[in-house]
Amino acid sequence: MLDKICRNIQKKSLKERFLLVIGILFFLTYLVLGLFIIFMKNFPLDMSASYRLVFGVLLIVYAAIRFVRIINDNKD
Structure with a gap:
C-alpha cells in the first residue's frame, strides 16, 4: 500500500505535491496544538x-478531518 501511495505521489505535479506537504504540515500543526x-x-x-479540554478535542477532531481529506485526495 505504501508503494502505491509513493507511486501516486510521484505522478502528481509539483504544485500538487507542494499542496500535499502543506496539508500534512497543517494537519500536524492542528494535532500538536x-x-x-x-x-x-x-x-x-x-x-x-473543561473549556481547554473541549477546545483541544475540537482541534484534534478538525485535524482528523483534514487527515481524511488528505488521504481521499491522494487516492485520485
Whole structure:
C-alpha cells in the first residue's frame, strides 16, 4: 500500500505535491496544538480546564478531518 501511495505521489505535479506537504504540515500543526492545549499546565490564556479540554478535542477532531481529506485526495 505504501508503494502505491509513493507511486501516486510521484505522478502528481509539483504544485500538487507542494499542496500535499502543506496539508500534512497543517494537519500536524492542528494535532500538536490541540494536544498542547489539553496537556499544558501553565496555559497562557485564562480558561477553565473543561473549556481547554473541549477546545483541544475540537482541534484534534478538525485535524482528523483534514487527515481524511488528505488521504481521499491522494487516492485520485
